[in-house]
Amino acid sequence: MSQPVTGLAPDGVSTVNPQESIDRLLRDLRTRRTGLSDREATRRLVVFGPNELARRRGTTWPRDLLAQLIHPLALLLWLAGLLAALSGTTALAVAIVVVILVNALFAFIQERHAERAVEALSAYLPLTVRVVRDGTPKPVEARELVPGDVIMIEEGERIPADARLLSGSVELDLSTLTGESLPLLREAEPFDTHGPILQARDLVFSGTSCTEGEATAVVFNTGMHTELGRIAALSQQVGHEDSPLEKQVKHVARLIALVAVGMGAAFIPIGTLVAGLSLGDAVNFAIGLLVANVPEGLLPTITLALAVGVRILARQGVLVKRISAVETLGSTSVICTDKTGTLTLNRMRVTRVWTPERVLDPVAPSAGDVTPPAATRMSRAVVACNNAELDPAQPDQEHGDPTELALLHMAASLGVDPATRPEDRLAQFHFDPALRRMSTVDRQGGLVRVHTKGAPEELLTLCTRVAGPGGDDRPLGDVDRELFDEMVTTWAEEGLRLLAVAERTVDEAELTSLTRELAERDLTLLGVAAMIDPPRPEVPDAVARCHSAGIRLIVVTGDHGLTAQGIAEAVGIGHAGLRIVTGADLERMPEAELDERLASGEELIFARSSPEDKMRIADALQDQGHVVAMTGDGVNDAPALRRADIGVAMGRSGTDVAREAATMVLTDDNFASIVAAVEAGRRVYDNVRKFIVYIFAHATPEVVPFLVYALSGGRIPLPLTVMQILAIDLGTETLPALALGRERAEPGLMARPPRERTQNVIDVPMLARAWGLLGGVSAVLVLAVFLVTLLSGGWQLGDDVSSGPLHHVWQQATTMSFLGIVACQIGTAMAARTQHASLRQVGVLSNHLLLWGIAYEVAFAAALVTVAPLQSVFGTAVPELWQVLFVLPFPVVVWGVDELWRWSTRRRMPGARTGARTGARTAGPA
Known part of the structure; x- marks a missing residue:
């Protein structure tokens, strides 16, 4: 039916319906076929404003930067820096602050790149246009157009505003608004006024192009009141939501903060009342306990792992504009893809x-x-x-x-x-x-x-x-x-x-x-x-990989349904059923029916889709818990690209608007690149979990000694000092954790279904493995070497080790606790490389960066216990040969226990073994 177009109205000029009779339209606009006068145009410009797309005022950059500085994990790092300063290690405190600032600046720059969609829309408006003023054609700036102006349109020009043809005919490229690839004829003849405004055969629209013909037209809408402006407004209304990983990290940060602060606060009464410590000593030990619980290297490790994922994808022709989106890709459960140029070669x-x-x-x-x-x-x-x-x-x-x-x-x-x-x-x-x-x-x-x-x-x-x-x-x-x-x-x-x-x-x-x-x-x-338009040769294999990974494919296109169906079936989409839904069908479809259709699990084709259709599809899928990737290339796709969890724009055929609104840009316009990006995202997410397991596993052997000391009433001396804990958290731990961020894909990566949107990056089985299995074994080994060293030096339960000959024995014992944790770190690093498969399937020596990280870890630990200046700072002593031989088997013991646990898990889950064998054939290099 006819759709009135609303807008601001200067005195005497009513809100108009552009599909009414031409005489009525001219009367409502208070204009003539010979155009407005310069004086009237100037007056209307004051009322209507310039013919340009306005940008909604957003947050200022200081506020954006501050948001990065008070991110929950950043707050934990601030806490760690404060604790480091209170413990007298100023250099470490300064280093932590530098890490906070670098991470905040990097994330801030990444976010700013994604906020330019409206500026890119302005590129679709011409700079000048020929207007009939006072009956005479003359060039004026496009921004000075007002409703009622009569413009002259020629071949090769962009249309500067929404207008109704008065004379002539033109072929119009409407692809930026409708996705239709063929030019459409627009003529200045009376037609049936029923139907969508974009299909009106005598209307032309801002931002489209005249490919052939000449015409004159009367402007009825300018600026943000045009169809292009409506899309710009939709694009601005769609805000950015945190990625699944961003939400998870905030949750983890709160959990860690709660545990660290709770244990630190609990230690003060335990230390004073049970262990008989002075209040000052109890507070110092509480600080040590807090430092032991705060994973200082977690935030930079996650950031750098995601940055590595961005670089890997860039080499594969995928440009990711928001660093956290790498992880979101890995949780993608539905890909809404266009047809032309993405599934096909875009060569008829x-x-x-x-x-x-x-x-x-x-x-x-x-x-x-x-x-x-x-x-x-x-x-x-x-x-x-x-x-x-x-x-x-x-x-x-x-x-x-x-x-x-x-x-x-x-x-x-x-x-x-x-x-x-x-x-x-x-x-x-x-x-x-x-x-x-x-x-x-x-x-x-x-x-x-x-x-x-x-x-x-x-x-x-x-x-x-x-x-x-x-x-x-x-x-x-x-x-x-x-x-x-x-x-x-x-x-x-x-x-x-x-x-x-x-x-x-x-x-x-x-x-x-x-x-x-x-x-x-x-x-x-x-x-x-x-x-x-032939399918890309690599797309069928990519589609098959999506299906094996449990990813559902939905074709959302502006083309005809049968054409899209032929291409979809040719590349393997629709293996579990394929149904076509036209734009007209979708417009009449109530929300409940759309939800039912999308929940059916079958793969769909949405043909002749509008911008609102794409947004509606994305919203419905997200409400059902899906993580949605949406492809697009035109101006009309910008709102949907921003609304989807991952907006994927085309680098070659796409418009600047789409590229600015999207989270990810494909430089080769290839669907297979999306699948490669999903695989990379899954790999990054797995690697984040791996180094979280690695980092968390060391909290147990760091915390347990404090608890043993407190529960023994101080009769067992403290097995670690605060400085030794900091040396572990910021020294020996960091490089292996970063190396785990470069771990190759585990077998079966693309043979398992996508994780749920609500699945936590840290779950109970993961904590049980990190704190209980790996951490528990490490704690037992560390306490064993600590007590054996004390007992071999003549110590007995309750002896004072603060002075006298037993002080050196205690220093050797804490040194062995430190070296024991380092040795267990090596075993934990090897075990954390895989979550399900055996280390043999992954390759024992395949991660060269991890081997270098372990070599650095050993060298760093050796320097701390042998170099005199470092000995005085960290309270270490040179160990005896038998003590070094005592800790040498620790890595094998820790890794071996975890390997047995994973083996027993695989035996209980035969499907996982099958998936691992299948995925082993597709696992990529590191």
Whole structure:
């Protein structure tokens, strides 16, 4: 139905309906066909404002930067820095502050890059436009246009505002608004005013392009009141939500803070009342307990792991604009993909040619094959009825509509030179989307011919004859029509786009009164070209990998449903059922029915989709708990790209608007790159979990000694000092943790379903493994070496070790506790490399960075216990040989216990073993 367009209204100028009669529209706009006066235009400019897209004022940069500095994990680092300063290690405190600032600045810069979609929209508005003012055409700046202005539109120009045609006709590229790839005819004639405003045949819209023709039009909406402005407003209204990892990290930070502060506070009464410590000593030990619980290296390790993921994806042609999005990719459960250029090559080509004699293959013609006369006539007709330009010597210099270029290539393959155009084009009847055909009237070889191409079902009704095998024509009978209809139906079901070609000869006398209706009648059917935009060769394998990974695929396109269905089925989409939902169907569909359709699990095609449709689909899927990746390339896709969890824009064919609104940009426009990005995201998420296990596992052997000391009432001395804990957390621990962030993909990575949106990055089984299994074994080993060292030096329960000969023994014992934790770290690092598979499947020596990290860890620990200045700072002493030999098996013991646990887990889950074997074949290199 007719849709009124609302907007600001200066005095006397009412809100208008652009689809009402032209006289009524001019009256409502208080203008004339000769345009406004300069004085009136100036007055309206004050009321309506400039014809430009306004940006909503956002948060200021200091506030954005502050938000990064008070992130929950950043607050933990501030706490760690404060504790380091209180413990007298100023250098470590300064280093922690530097890490906080660098991380905050990096994240701040990444976020700022994603906030420029509206500025990019402005690139779609021309700088100047020809306007009729005071009855005289004159150039003015596009930003000075107002409703009521009469503008002049010419070929190659961008439309500066929404307007109603007054005279002339133009072909309009509406792809930026509708996703429709073919130019559409717009004419200044009265038409039926029912239907969506974007389909009105006498309206033109801001930001679109005139590909052919000339016209004058009266402006009825400018700036943010245009269709382009409406999209800009939608894009601004869609805010940014935290990624799953960002939410998880905040949750983890609160958990860690609660545990650290709680244990530290609990130690003060325990230390004073049970252990008999002074209040000052109890507070110092509480600080040590807090330091032991705070994972100082967690935030920089996560940030750097995500940054590594960004760099890896960049090398694969995927540019990620928000660093946390790398992890979101790994949890993607639904990919809503466009068709053209993403699943396909975006290169239309003719794959079959039907002629009344036989079907030809223009792609790979048989050797010695003679082109039938009807095929030659058909090739000459498509060369004549064509506005594209093809230079066979320079394929990169092609210009024109992809469909017409494909027809020229077909003609060349059938032996007709595409450059051989008729001597004179006498008339052209533009492609009409309602009639679904285009015709030209050409003087060719001394004769005047009408050449027509269009939809087969439309063209067949205009044909009375069909080309014969000898070059002569014969009547088109009922049997011919039945066979023709059967062929068209069969080919259309295969997803081929069909164009029929016909011609007829006219007398010179007919030219003076030749209308379209008279020209396009009594035609002779020459043949049918079947075209397809071929699927990318790598897409079927990528689709299969999505299915094995439990990722559902939904095609959301502006193209026709049958065409999309053919491509989808060709690449393997729809293995569990495929249904087409048109834009009109979706518009009538209530929310409950849409939810039911999306919850069915079948893969869908949403054809002829609008921007609101894409947003509605994304919202519905997200409400059902899915993590949604949405592809797009046009201006109309910007709101949906921002609304989806992962907006994926096309780097080659996409608009600046789409690229700015998206989270991720594909430099090769390839669907397979999305799947590679999902795999990389899963790998990054797994690696984040791996180094969290690694870091958390060391909290147990660091905390347990404090508890043993407190529970023994101080009769067992403290096995670690605060400085030794800091040396572990910020010294020996960091590089191996970073190396785990580069771990290769675990076998079976893309053979398991995506995780739930609500799944925590830290869960109970993970904590049980880190704190209980790995940490518990490490704590037992560390306490064992500590007590054995004390007892071998003559210590007995309750002896004072603060002075005298036992003080050196205690220093050696704490040194062995420190070295014991370092040794256990090595075993934990090797064990944490895999969550399910055995280390042999991953490769014991495959992570070279981890090996270097372990070498650094050993060298750093050796320096702390042998270099005199460091001994005095960290309270260490040179161990004896038997003590070093005591801790050498620790890595194997820790790793071996975990390996046995994973082996028993795999035995209880036979499906995991199958998945691991399957995934081992697809695991990529590190």
